[in-house]
Amino acid sequence: MKKLIGKLGVISVLLIAMSMTVCAKQKVYKLKMATTWGKTATPLIDTSLQVAHLAKVMSNGQLQIRVDSANKHKAPLGVLDMVKAGQYDLGHSASYYWKGKDINTLPFTSMPFGMTAPEQYAWFYHGGGLELMQKAYKKHKVLSFPGGNTGVQMGGWFKDEIKSVDDLKGLKMRIPGFAGEIMAKAGALVTNIPPGELYTAFERNTIDALEWVGPSMDINMGFHKVAKYYYTGWHEPASELQFIVNQRVFNKLPKRLQEVLVLAFRLAAYDMYIQNYDMNAKAWQKMKKEHPEIKIKSFPDDVKKLLKDANKKLRDNMASKSKLLKEIFNSQEEYMKKVREWSIISDYQYIKDNL
């Protein structure tokens, strides 16, 4: 009889253990994500939250991502450092913010006179771009993935029309980063002003021009109430954000959750591109309606040429200092040459035929 109880016990334990092995797959993984964006920075922060939502749904709750906005961690431009250090598992930011630390991360957001959003997605996923991005991030022991696209960013708001290169000389403009370096080469006095003070500085003529993002984000800044000339884009034709993951954290996830995370990144990125396309369309309508005096302008040919030449010089100089950067630039240029022809034959010509 004791034997029987013993056997029953053993069988029960075995059965329970077996069942629990299956159920052990339900272990929850909690990850923390630092984003560069403030908690009201639609649509950027939406995309950080969207990836957490998608990962949760796709993983059946196994993958839970807590999103900390910049309001919380106070280090909007420190996202790469925090993810490298393991302080955060994941980050949502833009690669070109770290060009000062590692120049090779620059080209994965957007390059002046570079690819448009569909062209660049095609490069990332079918033209070797994603592999080059991983190669660039490897030394940081971080993986990097496309994280949402703003589409073409506008050239900025100008109080006066730019009729020739002469009008750039001495122009006080807020335009940060690489584009700012180019503008400086073209003769502008490039300054940096914290976002919170931008509107007042612009209104009070401390600056003559500024660059922000595009209608969807510019509208809340109110620049359209101050300046009349809205210039079309040249310096960020398709700014792609990045999701980054600490490699060690990623390696520790079960293979299935690794896959889920990467799929969540991919979907959230596309979603943002489309969300922002819609937001830009609607914001532009609103601006135009409230301020019909706003004029959309493109830079005259001599300005475009000057900016292109300055861009080329700066790029060549950068590329001469890094073999990997040269490899990335070459890959982008070669791919763009091919894909742009298709863009011209397809969407460009179609829109032209229907103007």
Place this chain on the structure above:
Amino acid sequence: MKKLIGKLGVISVLLIAMSMTVCAKQKVYKLKMATTWGKTATPLIDTSLQVAHLAKVMSNGQLQIRVDSANKHKAPLGVLDMVKAGQYDLGHSASYYWKGKDINTLPFTSMPFGMTAPEQYAWFYHGGGLELMQKAYKKHKVLSFPGGNTGVQMGGWFKDEIKSVDDLKGLKMRIPGFAGEIMAKAGALVTNIPPGELYTAFERNTIDALEWVGPSMDINMGFHKVAKYYYTGWHEPASELQFIVNQRVFNKLPKRLQEVLVLAFRLAAYDMYIQNYDMNAKAWQKMKKEHPEIKIKSFPDDVKKLLKDANKKLRDNMASKSKLLKEIFNSQEEYMKKVREWSIISDYQYIKDNL
């Protein structure tokens, strides 16, 4: 002692049952998908297979979709019927194939002189398009979702240049569907020829022109070896495929798997858009290299005007017969008016500035 055994038994059974309740979530749902595409019709069939793959990964194997190509079910244009009848759970096809059965399903693939791919995705997801699509499919007890975009389809291959509307008169052209009706109104002799006989018919001058898809799919048909003029697109600026699901089958899925399925659709659709963008770019390069005599052409203004007028008349006539169709057309037109302005300011102007 018997009591003890009994208790042990009860406890074991309870524990096992509890464990198994948790594990019961792992129940596998096997669904069958009929696609319109043949088994080698890249990138269309890739997208059918991609959705099965994504659903499997996202559901942790719970959602398994068997994809039957047209080679198997032999009814490429019967996908809606088969899904309605429950013969298949899911379908992957293009909504406009069923315009003969239900005219309200026409506008969800692409409309002549309609939206481009990013514009249309923005309409689907942020402009009320998806809701209208569900409304149109409701009477079929089927749900419908975007299923991948070809981008701009080319206007077709022509043996002779079209210099004016006179050159359309009597032109023997293979162009099916709504676009064919427009071409007929514009004076062409529109014929239909099965895909397998197209190349020979074109080579032997049975037809003077034909429309297929775009470089990515045209290249394997070999039309570029026969004709020199490749016309840019007007009739399908952003052909969106559709995933459809039998409503009853969908309702029976656990909520989580419903969510997973819809996410898999969304991601597979975007993926195809980008995959095909890349394929078009590469295929065009290859065609051009092998046949440098090919000329990309756009229709002259009088032809464009004729096609636009014919399109408008046909559309207005259709819309007068269906309140829902009118509602869908209006939604598309109103959204397009706004979003096109943004497309012109952004990608269009950017590409123009960099020609």
